[in-house]
Amino acid sequence: MTVATRASAPAGARRAPRTGRGLPAIGAADAAAVLFLVLLLIALIAPSLLARADPLAAADGQGLLAPSTAHWFGTDYLGRDVYTRVVHGARASLSASAVAVAVGLAGGLTLGVVSGYLGGVVDSVISRLIDVLLSVPGLLLSMVIVVSLGFGAVNAAIAVGISSIASFARVTRSGVLTLRSSGYVEAAQHQGASRLRTLAHHILPNAVGPVVSLIPLQFGGAIVWISSLSFLGFGAVPPSPEWGLQVSEGRQYLLSAPWLLLAPGVVIVLTVLSASHLQGLWEKIRRTSN
């Protein structure tokens, strides 16, 4: 799947280096990233379109087969098709990351706006809290949270989300701080706009931009973290297909059947790269449209 993406992307992208009017220059890497993310989206919504087989179906005597035309990514120790499992694993991994980003975004926006807009003691308390969150290694923090919430895929996602609140809050707070003293916020209050109206109409909409562009980056990070938690046994439970879990299972066959580890590993790497690339593309579009 990934091989096909890589090969087909540049051909389409090279044709339009600078089409001008309104659209930024789209490079080969941009096109590849978008295409890969489209494939991921299909895997998320309708995995059977990409992989017809049952991800849980084991086949006797078919264990640990090397990649071939029948099994693109080979098979695992139970004879399950790795390609099918990677495709079906997208749903668990991606939706968990989405939950994590949503939790981080909601918490970070709230904390950032409250701390930046109210200032004073509230700001000091929240800012120190953010400092603490940022000073503890994210994975460790997530593990502590999972342990206190209980094991499982959803809890792992929430834990990763809580760990990423700090980054969102920081960016939001700095945006709100700048805007709070900006000319047009003062001008709105000169027009008699209440604090709440100023916040809702002028501060939030203008502060949200940089926070939104943080989402793809945090999304990529969340995939890695959630996979790490699953790898360590804190997240998804076997036999359900999940990328981190698959890497963990493949670890024992690293020398005899490296594809078990490489296939989900490479997909994780590509997903993260595509997501962060999407952020760059987003920034470009934002700058052009301004």
Place this chain on the structure above:
Amino acid sequence: MSTVSTEEVGVRPLPPVTTPPAIAVDRLSIGYAGRGRVARTIDDVSFTAPAGRTTALVGESGSGKTTIASAISGLLAENARWLGGSAALHGTDVSGLSARAWQALHGRILGYVPQDPLGSLDPLQTVGAHITESVRQAQALSTQDARRRARDLLETVHVADVDRKLRSHPHELSGGQLQRVLIAGALAGNPSVLIADEPTSALDATVQKRVLDLLEELREELDLSVLLITHDLSLAAERSDHVVVLRGGVVVEQGESDRVIAAPSSPYTRELFRDVPSLTPERYAASREQLRAHRDAVEDRSPAIAVSGLTKSFGGPSPALEGVDLSVRRGEIHALVGESGSGKTTLARIIAGLTSFDAGTVRVGDAERPRTPHVVNPDPGALQLVYQNPLAALDPRLRLVDLVAEPLRIRGTAKAAARASATDVLQRVRIPESLSSRRIGRLSGGQRQRVAIARALVLSPGVLVLDEPTSALDVTVQAQIVDLLFELRAENPDLTLVVISHDLGLVRQIADSATVLQRGQVVDHGRIEDIFGDATSEYTKRLIAAIPSPPQVLV
């Protein structure tokens, strides 16, 4: 001086004149490449700048004056394309010279004084290091000699306390001093031509006058030829021997300054002259007379704004405002005049209820301002402030119609009704309806100011405070904005305007009364005729003297 060029390579055949012109531009065309095509911005421009004289290149923003200056000085942007014609310095053809060839000319033949002093100096470098570097680029001197020369140069441009200034960093100097430093740097290699790109547009009137005096003095002493680039025609007429008027990349008029002032041949030049406030003090005389008659007929003589004993300190060594008294009659234009740092913006902000104050009383209409202002303005309909920079004071995300409708929406007017009123007001300030769904960033400077005024007008306030409403605009656009203000007064003769300005030419043209501030204190106040007729303070006299006044009066 003028024999410099004969050894240079590529001398163009010139008519047998004794001294070739300092600058000769012949059928010059320049375009900028972008989006796959070249847009022509300079079209077939020809002019000469006589040696040993000052020539002014005049035009609105976008007229191409800076492009021409860059072409003459080898500083064209990378995407600029030389489409035809030639330019020569003292008879030396400089069209299409390589960067290396320019290096030999820069400093030695040509000095360039850039537009933005603070942006042109390295903030981490001392002034001394900057000038020394310029000296060493132009001349092969030892570090010692170069330093000595830097010191001499600063003395030449009359910087006081030279040794301390040499060790200073740019942010420690005032705008006028920075401009002098840049001039000193441009003079480092004893050039014979000095190009000054809007050297004074960011400066106060009195400082502007001193910098221009300096340029004139240097021209005589060092036998320089000066090319002065400016959008201010009155300044050009006063300070130059020869004027070239540009519009849209085309020369519309050129000639001896005296001749151009006395009998401008192009209608555009005449229009430019009409738009300069200091040249047409009587432009609004009829309208002002009418409004005065209206004011005198009104029985209610209670002031629109009354300030007494106002004192405000920001904690510095001297207060920002000290014992300020001020009274503005209803329906007047009152001007707050002073140089930067005189406290005029602080005073306006206190009147608008945006800044706290320490002592005194401030009344707007019947309401007294509290010493610590409300965060949220309780009565936006009484007074509206139009900020100096509309771009900073208007939300970049909102459409024009919503920006103007916002004050009404805040008061609870329904969306459709608020938008309808906003559209009306935008029409009154001549913003076409086709622009109403644009955002503020995509408008020109004059349009932005109109939108800011529209937003202030939508609540029909009794008082409008305008902070330097035209200081960032060309004279033509400035005249349009002032026309608009007088139209608004004609519609509502009771509208009181407080206008902050450092341009006394403009103040004389539009204001009924004025308050002159110097370092936070009122040094002159009263009716405008009295202030211009017999100003009591030296400061006011100096400000009045700094109004550019061309030698001949225009009819």
